[in-house]
Amino acid sequence: MSVEPFNRLVKLAARAFYDDITTKGDNQPKTGRSDNRGIAVVVLDALTRRQWVREEDLAKDLKLHSKQLRRTLRFFEEEKLVTRDHRRETAKGAKIYSAAIAATGDGQQTKEGDEKIKLHTHSYCCLDYAQIYDVVRYRLHRMKKKLKDELEDKNTVQEYICPNCGKRYNALDALRLISMEDEYFHCESCNGELVAESDKLASQEIGDGDDNARRRRREKLKDMLQKMEVQLKPLMDQLSRVKDLPVPEFGSLQAWEARANAAGRAANGDSNANDSSKSSQGLGFGGTPMPFVGETKVEVAFSGVGVKEEDSKSEIANASLKVLPPWMIKEGMNLTKEQRGEIKQESKMGSSSAPLGSSDDKKSTTNKDEEKNLQDEYVKAYYAAILKRQQEQEEAAKKQLELSNAHISNSVLGTSSNRQVGMKSKRDEDEGDDDFEWEEAPTAGNKSESFKVNDLNVQADASGDDEDDIDWEEG
Amino acid sequence: MFFHIVLERNMQLHPRHFGRHLRDNLVAKLVKDVEGTCSGRHGFVVAITGIENVGKGLIRDGTGFVTFPVKYQCVVFRPFKGEILEAVVTMVNKMGFFAEAGPVQIFVSNHLIPDDMEFQSGDMPNYTTSDGSVKIQKDSEVRLKIIGTRVDATEIFCIGTIKDDFLGVINDPVTS
Numbered sequence: 001m002s003v004e005p006f007n008r009l010v011k012l013a014a015r016a017f018y019d020d021i022t023t024k025g026d027n028q029p030k031t032g033r034s035d036n037r038g039i040a041v042v043v044l045d046a047l048t049r050r051q052w053v054r055e056e057d058l059a060k061d062l063k064l065h066s067k068q069l070r071r072t073l074r075f076f077e078e079e080k081l082v083t084r085d086h087r088r089e090t091a092k093g094a095k096i097y098s099a100a101i102a103a104t105g106d107g108q109q110t111k112e113g114d115e116k117i118k119l120h121t122h123s124y125c126c127l128d129y130a131q132i133y134d135v136v137r138y139r140l141h142r143m144k145k146k147l148k149d150e151l152e153d154k155n156t157v158q159e160y161i162c163p164n165c166g167k168r169y170n171a172l173d174a175l176r177l178i179s180m181e182d183e184y185f186h187c188e189s190c191n192g193e194l195v196a197e198s199d200k201l202a203s204q205e206i207g208d209g210d211d212n213a214r215r216r217r218r219e220k221l222k223d224m225l226q227k228m229e230v231q232l233k234p235l236m237d238q239l240s241r242v243k244d245l246p247v248p249e250f251g252s253l254q255a256w257e258a259r260a261n262a263a264g265r266a267a268n269g270d271s272n273a274n275d276s277s278k279s280s281q282g283l284g285f286g287g288t289p290m291p292f293v294g295e296t297k298v299e300v301a302f303s304g305v306g307v308k309e310e311d312s313k314s315e316i317a318n319a320s321l322k323v324l325p326p327w328m329i330k331e332g333m334n335l336t337k338e339q340r341g342e343i344k345q346e347s348k349m350g351s352s353s354a355p356l357g358s359s360d361d362k363k364s365t366t367n368k369d370e371e372k373n374l375q376d377e378y379v380k381a382y383y384a385a386i387l388k389r390q391q392e393q394e395e396a397a398k399k400q401l402e403l404s405n406a407h408i409s410n411s412v413l414g415t416s417s418n419r420q421v422g423m424k425s426k427r428d429e430d431e432g433d434d435d436f437e438w439e440e441a442p443t444a445g446n447k448s449e450s451f452k453v454n455d456l457n458v459q460a461d462a463s464g465d466d467e468d469d470i471d472w473e474e475g
Numbered sequence: 476m477f478f479h480i481v482l483e484r485n486m487q488l489h490p491r492h493f494g495r496h497l498r499d500n501l502v503a504k505l506v507k508d509v510e511g512t513c514s515g516r517h518g519f520v521v522a523i524t525g526i527e528n529v530g531k532g533l534i535r536d537g538t539g540f541v542t543f544p545v546k547y548q549c550v551v552f553r554p555f556k557g558e559i560l561e562a563v564v565t566m567v568n569k570m571g572f573f574a575e576a577g578p579v580q581i582f583v584s585n586h587l588i589p590d591d592m593e594f595q596s597g598d599m600p601n602y603t604t605s606d607g608s609v610k611i612q613k614d615s616e617v618r619l620k621i622i623g624t625r626v627d628a629t630e631i632f633c634i635g636t637i638k639d640d641f642l643g644v645i646n647d648p649v650t651s
Contacts (some may be wrong), residue, residue: 157623157634158571158584171634172625174570174582183568183600196570196586218590 003248005241006129007048010081012235013136021075036068043072044127047082052126052256054097073125080135083128085253088119097124100260126256130247139237143228151221160185164192278333476553480517481527483546484509488532490539502526505545511578515626517555519578553580554621554633561645562635564615567600574617580632583619587636589643614648 012097046062047053055073059066076082167187169177177185177194185194222290250256484505492500504579506523513519527546534541553562554576562574562581571584585594585602592602592611601612611617619635637643 038490158586171571171582171584172623172632174573174584174634175580178566178568178573183596184571185570215590465511 002245003048003129003270005238005245006133009136009238009242010044010048010127010129010132010233011041012238013132014041016232016235017136017139018044018079039064039068039072040075043069044076044081047127050126051250051260052085052097052100052124052253055123055125058125070123074124077125080131082125083129084123084125085132086121086123087253088121090119096257096261099264100257100266109280110475124253126250128254130249133239133247136235140232140236140239144225147221147225149204151218151225158196160196162187162190162192162194165190169194174363355452476555476558478551478553479548480551481546481548482509482517482520483544486543486545486574487535487540487580488543490541490610493541497621498529501529501543503544505547509547509549513578513630515628515631518551518631519554521550521577523547523549530626554624555630556621556624558621558641559618560621560635561616561618564611564613564617567594567602567612569594569596569600572602572611574635576617581619581621581635583617583631583635583637587622587634587638589638609644610647611644612648615644616646616647616648618642 021040022037041298042062043058046058050058055069056066059069062069073082073084077084160169160171160177161167162169165187167189169185169187174185176188176438179186179191186192187194251259426458486501486505486508488497488501488504492504505526507529509520510522511520522640525548527548530544530546532541532543558600560576560579560581562571562576564574565580566573569585571582571588574581588611590600590606592609593605595601595603599612601610603610617637619637620639621633621635
């Protein structure tokens with residue numbers, strides 16, 4: 001987990017976007033002395049060298065007033081660059097933090113401090129690298145989009161303004177604004193001539209919307225976009241470099257402290273840091289005893305996983321030749337045995353019983369297999385019956401066809417000998433012939449059954465199994 | 476976009492229509508009342524295609540009028556943002572041009588017309604490219620994209636753009 005590229009990203013972003021941010025309010029007069037532009041960059045840079053840091057300490061290090069620092073940090077919190085944490089703690093509670101700091105550095109543990117039970121609110125802050133990455137990307141995206149949209153005038157509703165009374169209209173009002181006398185829009189209240197108004201970046205000094213101004217505006221926008229590309233190139237490069245790296249994650253303050261302490265302990269090999277973290281749980285954490293938040297692991301063990309795996313394995317074994325479901329198999333298809341699913345049974349039986357060790361498991365699976373076999377057999381018999389029925393129907397339909405559609409040529413009848421009901425209906429649609437699928441519906445006996453059979457055929461059709469038939473239809 | 480939907484309306488029928496042709500009169504009145512109207516919710520009612528059912532009439536006290544709840548099927552036209560339409564130009568001015576796609580009016584402002592087209596005023600105001608090959612004037616047919624709609628209770632107005640791929644003039648007016 002390397003922080004360096006991310007730090008570079010933060011530094012670049014700071015210089016690109018927060019260079020001239022001042023935390024002073026606008027109402028205060030800016031004198032040369034109180035001008036604190038650039039503070040933001042300094043603070044961000046300082047944060048890249050730290051992890052979680054107590055704001056007072058940071059202020060001390062930067063020789064800043066803590067108020068000023070806090071204002072800057074609040075700004076960054078709003079910008080989603082830093083996460084902050086506030087907590088009331090005793091001097092002792094604060095010591096955990098000190099311990100953690102000591103652990104991240106290679107310094108020794110600090111000794112016991114004074115035991116005053118006095119609560120202070122301390123604030124901590126830390127860079128949130130994952131969010132920074134997203135925020136910077138989003139910012140760039142928005143910038144580019146704004147410029148591009150403006151450049152192409154995409155999806156913008158033109159606004160008009162009355163120079164006399166300042167009333168604003170947009171293009172949706174256009175119908176009410178046209179006047180009969182001339183070709184301009186007129187204000188509803190004062191009948192003044194409206195001018196196209198745009199509050200866009202580039203057109204601030206160019207008021208009128210005539211063609212020349214428009215062209216100039218476009219040039220300016222293009223220029224701006226280009227400049228942006230050039231100036232932000234290092235930042236974008238850094239973004240793309242960082243893209244696939246794991247983001248350094250410090251977690252919440254507590255998690256970080258716990259982790260840092262644990263790491264420190266492991267490194268130093270002594271256990272006297274233990275008590276500080278332990279004692280603090282009661283006092284400092286405010287009743288949230290979760291010192292190892294970051295390291296919880298959940299493992300879920302599925303029962304019966306073995307059986308499933310077996311199943312999927314045998315599937316994979318003959319995945320190259322996919323087993324067609326029985327209802328898809330019809331006469332006239334030349335399939336391998338695997339495709340018909342005949343071999344599958346045996347292979348499954350063999351492989352499923354072999355690797356299972358415990359007799360208990362074995363019993364259950366063999367039971368299952370038997371059950372499955374039974375079901376399969378039943379299903380097979382069922383589909384066989386359906387196939388038979390289809391054939392019967394086909395015969396019946398053919399007779400019907402011969403009777404009712406004598407005008408259909410012989411060739412059609414000849415080739416349709418091994419065709420089925422559903423396909424015929426399809427061909428009918430193709431040829432735009434009269435719909436004798438309706439006619440044959442009653443001959444198919446049970447209505448719902450026939451519908452089902454038709455449906456099945458249609459599905460088989462959709463899978464595109466017999467191509468030559470389809471070719472013939474089109475020919 | 477066109478939709479075929481079922482709508483309901485309470486029709487008031489004058490007592491003089493009561494008789495053998497009550498239903499015919501009712502339908503005729505419905506067609507006359509409804510076709511060509513616009514509701515913000517459903518759009519323009521283009522045509523009534525059928526009557527679903529006519530409910531029980533209710534005689535109004537005092538007037539003798541009878542109110543029938545009528546369910547009818549109709550074709551409605553509702554423009555949507557992002558939809559591509561073909562429209563006929565009705566007016567061209569400096570601010571852009573107006574076009575009609577059936578019942579709906581569309582305004583294309585001049586900044587949504589490609590930059591290479593310039594406004595030419597005169598007898599027949601138009602927008603023309605510098606080489607004069609493409610010209611938008613009254614009665615030209617254009618293909619445009621709707622980028623905004625204003626939907627009031629009783630009217631729909633759209634603004635469109637022809638500043639995109641495959642948009643613009645598709646047919647010049649028939650010169651006669």
